[in-house]
Amino acid sequence: xxxxxxxxHISHKFNEEIEDIRxxxxxxxxxxxxxxxxxxxxxxxxxxxLAENVVQSDKTVNxxxxxxxxDCMLIIAKRQPAAxxxxxxxxxxxxxxxxxxxxxxxxxxxxxxxxxxxxxxxLSDYRELKHLSELVRHILHDALDxxxxxxxxxSVEILTRDKEIDQEYVxxxxxxxxxxxxxxxxxxxxxxxMSVIRSLERIGDHACNVxxxxxxxxxxxxxxxMPEDEIKKTVLGT
Amino acid sequence: xxxxxxxxHISHKFNEEIEDIRxxxxxxxxxxxxxxxxxxxxxxxxxxxLAENVVQSDKTVNxxxxxxxxDCMLIIAKRQPAAxxxxxxxxxxxxxxxxxxxxxxxxxxxxxxxxxxxxxxxLSDYRELKHLSELVRHILHDALDxxxxxxxxxSVEILTRDKEIDQEYVxxxxxxxxxxxxxxxxxxxxxxxMSVIRSLERIGDHACNVxxxxxxxxxxxxxxxMPEDEIKKTVLGT
Numbered sequence: 001x002x003x004x005x006x007x008x009h010i011s012h013k014f015n016e017e018i019e020d021i022r023x024x025x026x027x028x029x030x031x032x033x034x035x036x037x038x039x040x041x042x043x044x045x046x047x048x049x050l051a052e053n054v055v056q057s058d059k060t061v062n063x064x065x066x067x068x069x070x071d072c073m074l075i076i077a078k079r080q081p082a083a084x085x086x087x088x089x090x091x092x093x094x095x096x097x098x099x100x101x102x103x104x105x106x107x108x109x110x111x112x113x114x115x116x117x118x119x120x121x122x123l124s125d126y127r128e129l130k131h132l133s134e135l136v137r138h139i140l141h142d143a144l145d146x147x148x149x150x151x152x153x154x155s156v157e158i159l160t161r162d163k164e165i166d167q168e169y170v171x172x173x174x175x176x177x178x179x180x181x182x183x184x185x186x187x188x189x190x191x192x193x194m195s196v197i198r199s200l201e202r203i204g205d206h207a208c209n210v211x212x213x214x215x216x217x218x219x220x221x222x223x224x225x226m227p228e229d230e231i232k233k234t235v236l237g238t
Numbered sequence: 239x240x241x242x243x244x245x246x247h248i249s250h251k252f253n254e255e256i257e258d259i260r261x262x263x264x265x266x267x268x269x270x271x272x273x274x275x276x277x278x279x280x281x282x283x284x285x286x287x288l289a290e291n292v293v294q295s296d297k298t299v300n301x302x303x304x305x306x307x308x309d310c311m312l313i314i315a316k317r318q319p320a321a322x323x324x325x326x327x328x329x330x331x332x333x334x335x336x337x338x339x340x341x342x343x344x345x346x347x348x349x350x351x352x353x354x355x356x357x358x359x360x361l362s363d364y365r366e367l368k369h370l371s372e373l374v375r376h377i378l379h380d381a382l383d384x385x386x387x388x389x390x391x392x393s394v395e396i397l398t399r400d401k402e403i404d405q406e407y408v409x410x411x412x413x414x415x416x417x418x419x420x421x422x423x424x425x426x427x428x429x430x431x432m433s434v435i436r437s438l439e440r441i442g443d444h445a446c447n448v449x450x451x452x453x454x455x456x457x458x459x460x461x462x463x464m465p466e467d468e469i470k471k472t473v474l475g476t
Contacts, residue, residue: 059463062462062463063463065462065463066460066462066463069460070460072328073324073325073328076314076324076328077320077321077324080318082315083315086311086314086315087311090310090311090314090328090331093328093331093332094331094332094335097332097335177425177426177429180418180422180425181422181425184418184419184422187415187418187419187425188415191415198436222304222307222308224300224303224304225297225300225301225303225304
């Protein structure tokens with residue numbers, strides 16, 4: 001899809017500039033994906049070094065956000081793009097805000113690893129995180145993939161998966177609330193894990209927002225506040 | 239400040255278009271400010287009708303976000319602005335995302351009013367919310383004011399106030415944790431209030447992000463990840 005659109009430009013240089021920006025977004029996306037995986041791993045295994053890496057990476061993520069935003073501005077000012085190219089550049093500028101905030105949430109999770117290390121580690125391996133973190137890891141990976149391929153169909157499919165994440169979040173939250181009520185010694189642990197699952201749920205939201213921007217760039221349709229069936233009808237005509 | 243910049247345009251029509259967009263942003267800002275005030279009021283007083291109003295307003299806020307974004311795209315495509323005008327339009331496009339998410343957080347707070355109504359209401363008047371909600375209400379109001387006037391100095395001052403909000407959040411969170419540990423019958427109430435204070439804290443962040451975009455539009459400086467003293471040096475030269 002992308003090749004066709006981008007290939008329509010007369011200016012070869014312009015194509016290269018847009019490709020450069022897209023590659024930087026993919027590098028940034030790869031970084032926040034790794035941050036997310038490592039942050040959960042750090043919490044589950046108590047690997048403090050890994051948690052420190054996540055916190056350190058955030059500086060690179062922030063710097064990339066600023067660099068890509070500047071690139072987008074320069075190219076808009078210089079090339080005066082319209083239609084698909086302009087939507088893509090604006091979509092990229094909004095996408096990187098989502099990625100930067102994904103990095104922030106991963107950093108919060110990593111910081112929780114330090115906190116859990118201070119308390120006595122329990123032997124549960126934080127099993128409550130297992131399913132939710134898998135769901136979130138996949139949605140983030142697939143959203144970045146949809147961005148890389150400008151894949152509208154997959155973007156629409158990904159949007160439908162947010163419900164599952166929300167349901168799992170509510171289920172784990174309830175479980176943790178019960179454990180608090182059963183024994184007040186569980187309260188601190190449960191509050192810490194609640195903070196982690198909230199960050200995971202937010203990362204799922206950011207991934208969905210990226211898909212919104214892919215659909216917007218390719219189709220010109222703003223589906224941000226549309227119900228699922230309306231999105232399918234508008235975007236896929238089904 | 240704004241008058242000088244905008245006045246430099248040759249096209250009177252272009253000025254009008256930009257003013258129209260800015261006015262819409264101010265209307266949207268006024269709406270989310272009212273949502274925030276009403277949502278807290280609904281929680282504190284148990285006024286369910288007010289909570290319903292907040293939830294209802296969210297549709298208008300969402301529609302405004304889409305309308306303003308479309309306006310920005312059209313004007314960029316048609317007028318091919320550069321320098322200040324382009325930064326302002328991109329800044330507006332990012333600002334309204336912050337405002338829309340402020341509206342989402344206010345809606346979450348309002349939804350908590352329904353939940354608290356379901357439980358037995360307590361007689362505490364949710365005093366834990368008092369100071370934090372005042373701080374957040376003021377920072378949001380002042381950020382919108384800074385946007386209206388494109389006031390860089392006030393934007394910088396507002397950014398320094400986020401620390402105070404974070405500190406108050408941590409203090410209330412600790413207080414609520416203690417109340418849970420003292421008596422497990424407090425757990426549900428405390429979890430609900432924790433959700434409210436988290437939303438308030440997030441609204442404070444969104445307000446600060448708006449100030450970042452004001453500084454970016456007027457000064458061309460990207461201060462998003464700068465420490466406070468560096469912002470002052472870069473933006474105010476002090």
